[in-house]
Amino acid sequence: MNARLEVRHVTRRFAGLVAVRDVSFTLAQDEILGVIGPNGAGKTTLISLVSGTIPPSEGEVLFQGHPINRLPAFRRARLGIGRTFQIMQPFPGLSVQDNVAVGALFGQGGGESELAKAREQARECLDFVGLGRFAGQRADELGGPGRKRLELAKALAMKPKLLLCDEVMAGLNHVEIDEVIGVIRKVRDQGISVLVIEHVIKAIKSLSDRLLVLHHGEKIADGAPDAVLSDPAVVQAYLGKRRA
């Protein structure tokens, strides 16, 4: 069976800088892959290469066995690739529910065509991420933790088969992190593959089935979380630097 996602020898250059260098990996259905690495390691660039907001300079991205390099981001979203953004940009004047309804309107297969149904779907997604009681509130009135959940709800409203999460736990306290971990596990239990970028090592270790480590744009480890986190190259490149 094809992997849900396959990244083959992908490189991305920005002028003279190589942000991602010859990275390959696969992500299976029902799998949670954590991607870690120091600041500037190429993690967000990797997500953008998969979601289609930037094209690779070299290499190929396959979604469910089909090459998607040439597809723009909105086509990839409609195929079932959803993402959250590190910098959250809700539509400020819209309610929390309508922010999510926008996701439902543009989601997989062309999305929901009726606003009433999109709002209904949005409400379900808000309940799923624990934001149901804020549905009628303006999105710009949500605090940081609420906005993280809103990002997740917006991406889920697009009915993804692959969810790309860019630092959805940053700035959250331990209780909020555990709640988000619970939400992401529930997402995976619905048969959605998940790729998570995170700096909170303890959280990503407990959440991920597999960990992939980037350093200066290169993959330096990929495997079971315990093995990866005790790999001397990872300790040197990433954990050593964080402790410094």
Ligand SMILES: Nc1ncnc2c1ncn2[C@@H]1O[C@H](COP(=O)(O)OP(=O)(O)OP(=O)(O)O)[C@@H](O)[C@H]1O
């Ligand atoms: N659009 C761009 N133009 C030029 N350089 C870029 C662009 N996007 C990213 N870079 C550079 O590519 C490198 C990788 O950046 P990226 O944001 O992918 O790292 P990251 O691992 O997500 O970092 P962080 O943990 O700080 O979010 C960095 O040196 C960054 O400055």
